[in-house]
Amino acid sequence: MKSRYSSMRASWSRNRIVTKAISVFCVAAMGLAVAVVPAATQASASGKTNINYWFWGESDIPGMTKWMQQRIAMYEKLNPSVSITLVPQSNTTIISSFQLASQSKTGPDVDTQWATLPTLLPALQGDVTPISNYVSKSEMSHWLNTNENTIGSNVYAMPLYLIGVPLVWNKKLFAKAGLNPNVGPTTWTQFLADCAALKKHGITPMGMGNQDGYFGAWMFAIYEKQILNSISQLTQGVANVGSSQAQLLSSLKTMYTMFANLISSGYVNSNVESLSLNQGWQLFPQGKAAMSITTDGNVLSWAKSVGEANVGVTRPPIWGTGKLASTYDTTQSSDEFLASWSSNKAAAAKFLVFLHSTANMVALNKETGAFPADNRFPTSYITDPLAKALDKLDTSGTSIWLENDIPPQIDSNADLPAGQLITSGSGTPAAAVALWKQQLQKWQLQQPTQYSLFKKWATGA
């Protein structure tokens, strides 16, 4: 009994030692925390303005991040009191990471987002401060495509570059199929005739990929637009205003029927559903497909492997008869904006304006081949004939990229999978439209606040 009691006492004293050790550890940890917090505060109290920049652009324009890093280094040298931290973002988290940041009102001072609704929806929720509050009208008058991010008199974001989406064709393969190599198809009838001729000669007419759903989304952006008379036909349909949704769904059915015919005719590579858009595009520079719908940057890059003399570009063939059918498909793709919670908005806006200086815009074009979204950029710098042709397409006339005008949730849950139903042959155009309808209803139920803000925006209320 005595021995048990003494062992109990021993364990008690061991426990005391452990308790003491834990207490010492906790006190030490708290002390460390107290010591570190003022250090962090001192960093910002040292007089330096810290700008946190969540940046995206590499997927659109290879070399973009390097260009941005160089600009930041230059700016910090010119302004020693400013420190800019660049945080590259990925395609899959670009929207969700800003959503999370806006819940805690912490994170970036400047954020990159895809244009129009991915930018305007957070703006309507009060998470974005109009850049027009900090930048003069005369400066903004030089920026191109600002209409993509404007509500009323407020411009919410700054564009950096423009991306056009042309149809590119391989002149060699056209000649092989007995087609005129110097004339690309401009109407849908011509396009189908060219496809038939190419297929007859064992050449895959179009090289695309839809494993990620983006080929379908591009068909929506280019060809659904061609049925519409105005963008509000789409936005009001999405917002379910009056009978507009029924009309929208009917026009979608027409578009998906055309798309399904294109697939069933065998005019697109047979493995379109198991290749991502990027993988599908590679069929063109490999000489395995005669045509593709792609970006300016890809055309210039592919011209190096196929030979510039063998590459032709034109606008995507016109299929629809709506008033928007004649518009081109250029977008700023992504934009830069100021987070509403940032305490360094003025300094951040000053840096963004610096990016638009002529020297920086020239450097952007020189280093990445991208077309700057600024009319001060001297087009004399574009000497390559193919680049000139692309720039001409991008800057002449009105441009609309329709995918920007649907809420991101509808884009990823309805637009992308509906196209996959068509390319995989697992669904009819009616099934694709039913998916749109179901997802529109789900969005309305699941995001009531976003829906009501969108409806206000769509109706101009």
Place this chain on the structure above:
Amino acid sequence: MSSASATLDSGRPPAAAPKTRKVRRRRQWWPLGYMAPVLVMLALVFGYSFFEVVHYSFYAGSIGSLVWVGTANYRELATDPQFIHSMFNNFKLLLTVPVVTVLALAIALMINTSFRGVRHYRAILFLPYILPATAMGLSFSYLLQGNGVLDALLTRLHLGFLIHDWLGSPSWVMFSIGGVIVWQQLGFGVVVFSAALLAVPAETVEAARIDGANWWVVQRRILIPQIRRIIEFFVILQAIIVLSSVFTYVYVLTGGGPAYSSSVMEFYIYQNGFENGSIGIASAGAVVLLLIASVFIALYLWVRIRAAKDQH
């Protein structure tokens, strides 16, 4: 009169008894005291999360702009074709469990004898299990894509009639994902079964052989019954994995496509919660998934308790 009877008579415990009982009672609580920090941590990490998931499942919208919708999310799940399809895909993947179990057991029995290089074989079989999901996903997407490596091989072998777009066709995509799961989980099964077989006493097998049992009888009548509990454990563990840990395969190989045809419950939860910011419907999906997985978790616990009782 004994002290015990005196106590009974007076209705009072003997003087030494309260102290002993106090100490005993205190000793009963000590283990809980030691476990308290861990229990608090578990309550914070799992309990709080669980409570919040159930709580959010009654709301719509994103965090910061939540709207109370009652049970609407659960009703939405019951009619949402994507969720129903995702749930059925999880059930379809349960078919991989018997395949993995039978294959792993067969291989484990085959390599249960000591021959030259047996350890290397075991290591090679285990290798897929430790491969990073991204590397595995990329490799299999090249292998299985339409006109990919597998199709090219089939063409060379004059088996063109077997060519499919393994990841791009909604009819084949779940078979492809199931195949990858079998390929990766097989090594784990082999290692688990091999370890169990090594623990079977050699004398038992020896005795059976002396009694005239051939190889097949030894496997069927001696070894497999001896590791029955481990097989049960493995089957239930695999069922839980297939129900609640197949997100990586789907995300890396197909992204849930084409057109949701390869979506599973976890992917549905991820897409709604993280991509769409619809925390309510994602939480409701998570609750349903937890309920389904709970059935298998309960089975798993029952098997473990039974195995522990058998040992005693």
